[in-house]
Amino acid sequence: MASAHRIDPGEFEVLSRQWHPVARCDAIDDGPVGVVMLGRPVVVFRSGGRACAASDRCPHRGSPLSMGSYDDDDCLVCPYHGLRYGADGRCVAFPSRPDARLPSRLSLETLHTRERHGLVWACAAEPTRDDPPDWGFYDRPDVQTFQIGPVHWDVSASRVAENFNDVAHFSTIHRVTFGPSDRPVGPQKVIATERGFTSNVAVYQQYRNTLDGSVEEIEADYRYDFTFPFSSMLTITYPDGEIECIQLTALPESATSSLVFQQSARTNLGGDPVEPWRDFQAAVNEEDRVICEALRPRQVSFRLDDTGEVALPTDAFSIAYRRLWKSLS
Ligand code: FES
Ligand SMILES: [Fe+2]
Structure with a gap:
């Protein structure tokens, strides 16, 4: 039986192509923020000066990245074993084994993001419009x-x-x-x-x-x-x-x-x-x-x-x- 909290599939299809607010711009300056968007956990973070959003789950052992932090290179740090992720969602470093080969599957599923009028906006699929609301x-x-x-x-x-x-x-x-x-x-x-x-x-x-x-x-x-x-x-x-x-x-x-x-x-x-x-x-x-x-x-x-x-x-x-x-x- 479908959950009462699950979004109707037709509405989900429409909403997945729209921009949604996920954080205030200033909320991600010092660390990542976790939200739920269309039933799915999302981490919102800043890397290389850019607001980013991705699935809130480290592909290593499933830790929520929203519990993590930023390192000195502006990467998102997984709170569990410290894998580092960049703005494109790719894992770029593993300080516990600096020479280890990092599998390409250590990548986060990223969302489209924009910053506009003090808010970070995200879109899960290809957006129907290029820009969030004009405020x-x-x-x-x-x-x-x-x-x-x-x-x-x-x-x-x-x-x-x-x-x-x-x-x-x-x-x-x-x-x-x-x-x-x-x-x-x-x-x-x-x-x-x-x-x-x-x-x-x-x-x-x-x-x-x-x-x-x-x-x-x-x-x-x-x-x-x-x-x-x-x-x-x-x-x-x-x-x-x-x-x-x-x-x-x-x-x-x-x-x-x-x-x-x-x-x-x-x-x-x-x-x-x-x-x-x-x-x-x-x-x-x-x-x-x-x-x-x-x-x-x-x-x-x-x-x-x-x-x-x-x-x-x-x-x-x-x-x-x-x-x-x-x-x-
Ligand atoms: S769960 Fe993220 S580094 Fe292990
Ligand atoms: Fe009112």
Whole structure:
């Protein structure tokens, strides 16, 4: 019997050719990091200045390389018997027997990798596109930024993506942090783009980026740019002209669990410090995580005929998203 956590073969086929976030760039500077991508353990490491990703298993005796370290030559060191691996995954040295012939089978299965906008992205098979999502706002010289996570969510990456693009839960789930009182939600027209969807919606919300700020209610412009399969960028323009850009993406670990990466950039007209803003955003994400992990089932069915869910007029994004998935898988 198929495991409930195994990704549907059709979805796996689609996802194996997409870019997925695997680490923050700064997380692999001092040593490797282990993640699970599409059910498979992956080690993310830096060698020769490059971000690399490979199967997290030493071909000698199966040790997880994510428990290893870097040597002075910038190689990945297996924690068990010390085999050294380079950026291309080839074993280049065995210090315990420097003269030993190293079999060519001592090679790691490598993944395609890119570094972009503060994150390392990996793709298991031949990528359908050359580049991960375009989140250039994050790299602007005139913005403040922060990264939080990654945080493990016990729910599918598709549920994470749908939740981030859903504006109808603000007044309930985010009632405490920023949600408005009881105003109706404005219309959200979702338009297909080359890489996903875009939409604009006016949102009434409390104007505060800290947990102890004012609770004045304002109308903000929310622009969503979604890159298939799980990457969302929300650009919020406030009435005073301040622009805040929230970027959220998820690594699909299994059919029902994800590793969620979030980062933000803002123009910061008021000159406020980053920390309260970051803590506020982390609190908002926690509100989302708790409700998403409680959803049943913990994954979206893209077969559409057996979801057992009833769509509402405020579900414009998830309706378009599920249709797109159905056309692909
Ligand atoms: S298991 Fe990696 S060197 Fe032995
Ligand atoms: Fe939310």
